[in-house]
Amino acid sequence: MSDEPESVSASRGVTPDSLLHTGGSDHPSAEDLVLASGRDLTPKNLQWAERRLAREGRSAIDKMLP
Numbered sequence: 001m002s003d004e005p006e007s008v009s010a011s012r013g014v015t016p017d018s019l020l021h022t023g024g025s026d027h028p029s030a031e032d033l034v035l036a037s038g039r040d041l042t043p044k045n046l047q048w049a050e051r052r053l054a055r056e057g058r059s060a061i062d063k064m065l066p
Helices: 030-036 043-056
Strands: none
Touching: 030 043
């Protein structure tokens, strides 16, 4: 068993598509959006994410991910 995270393949650096895409059936939370944006989980950033999710829905997080 390898100590490397699941997102690192044997060729180092290639992440499988199944780990990159969020899928259409889940509902992202404000925490998900903050983390996808690379920001820290602070009350201010969570408020920003909640407003953005309310305005844009799921597309808010889709814009952050590859």
